[in-house]
Amino acid sequence: MTVRFDDMGIVDPALEFSGGVAAIDMFTLNKAGWGIAELGFDIQLPEASDVALPGIFDALCVVEVSSGPTVTATIDTQKMRWGANTDAINRSSFTDYTGVERYGVKFSRQAVSLFGELGLTAIPTKLADESNLLLWFAEIPETTLQTLGYYALYAYAAELTEKATQGAQDSVLYTDWISVPASQIRWKRSMDEILQVNRPQVKAVEQRVYLALDETGVRVKAVTRIVRSSFRLHPKPPKTYTFGAKHPVLMWLTAPDSTLPFAVIATKSEAWLNPDAAVSFDDAAFSEATR
Numbered sequence: 001m002t003v004r005f006d007d008m009g010i011v012d013p014a015l016e017f018s019g020g021v022a023a024i025d026m027f028t029l030n031k032a033g034w035g036i037a038e039l040g041f042d043i044q045l046p047e048a049s050d051v052a053l054p055g056i057f058d059a060l061c062v063v064e065v066s067s068g069p070t071v072t073a074t075i076d077t078q079k080m081r082w083g084a085n086t087d088a089i090n091r092s093s094f095t096d097y098t099g100v101e102r103y104g105v106k107f108s109r110q111a112v113s114l115f116g117e118l119g120l121t122a123i124p125t126k127l128a129d130e131s132n133l134l135l136w137f138a139e140i141p142e143t144t145l146q147t148l149g150y151y152a153l154y155a156y157a158a159e160l161t162e163k164a165t166q167g168a169q170d171s172v173l174y175t176d177w178i179s180v181p182a183s184q185i186r187w188k189r190s191m192d193e194i195l196q197v198n199r200p201q202v203k204a205v206e207q208r209v210y211l212a213l214d215e216t217g218v219r220v221k222a223v224t225r226i227v228r229s230s231f232r233l234h235p236k237p238p239k240t241y242t243f244g245a246k247h248p249v250l251m252w253l254t255a256p257d258s259t260l261p262f263a264v265i266a267t268k269s270e271a272w273l274n275p276d277a278a279v280s281f282d283d284a285a286f287s288e289a290t291r
Helices: 026-038 055-060 150-165 192-198
Strands: 003-005 021-024 043-045 061-066 070-076 089-095 101-108 111-115 118-126 132-139 171-174 177-181 183-190 202-214 217-228 240-242 249-254 262-267
Touching (some): 003 026, 021 183, 026 217, 043 192, 055 061, 118 177, 132 150, 150 249, 183 262
Parallel strands (some): 003 043
Antiparallel strands (some): 021 262, 061 070, 070 217, 118 132, 202 217, 249 262
């Protein structure tokens, strides 16, 4: 059977933040959908999930079938080290856009693309096998977040990546250092908009996203689970930029040869850690998120 990528009947829900986080991932959604199709059932998914995974993410993706049947697609980077000079990465703190002091990670000599006053940057990371990925950070006004749905959020991140890759930014700020929010994220959502167009053949569609980030590295994990029912499926002052000082922050990963975002995560102030917090990269912190 097949996956039908069609927006007919699929409404893009407004972002719903839980613990200051809202997220979307098209890579694991795509792979879970094809996993269902390989079992002999049809399923309809949004057009935005009709993506060809970059080789690195395809290799990282694990698709499992369990009783139900349930298809679960998981991409877990495990802990990646920063690709930049580790001597130029330090723990710090910053004052966020709500006036609260937060735990930050400071990177020296990082270029920031500016779109108006809004900054965008990509920091290199390395998987355990030394493969390279880029972790992107972009400030986004909260008023803009309030106008976006999940698929529009994905499109927003993809457009920013394209523009920066093509050099279409307004200007580039060559900083002495930047700060980004340290994070410990566990989040999940029932994708009811997909469930609605696949009933009664599908019982549940759920997505989870996890992220841990500090001065020692970063780990990102996304999981999509589709459960079918019993029916068949169809010398100047230093130049700096602090992400989170003025606006909420988006984060996502890309492969070096691709502008397709993996695990687009929108974070507000309440998602960020206090200056004395510790970040865990253990598996226990990357399972069973609660809303």
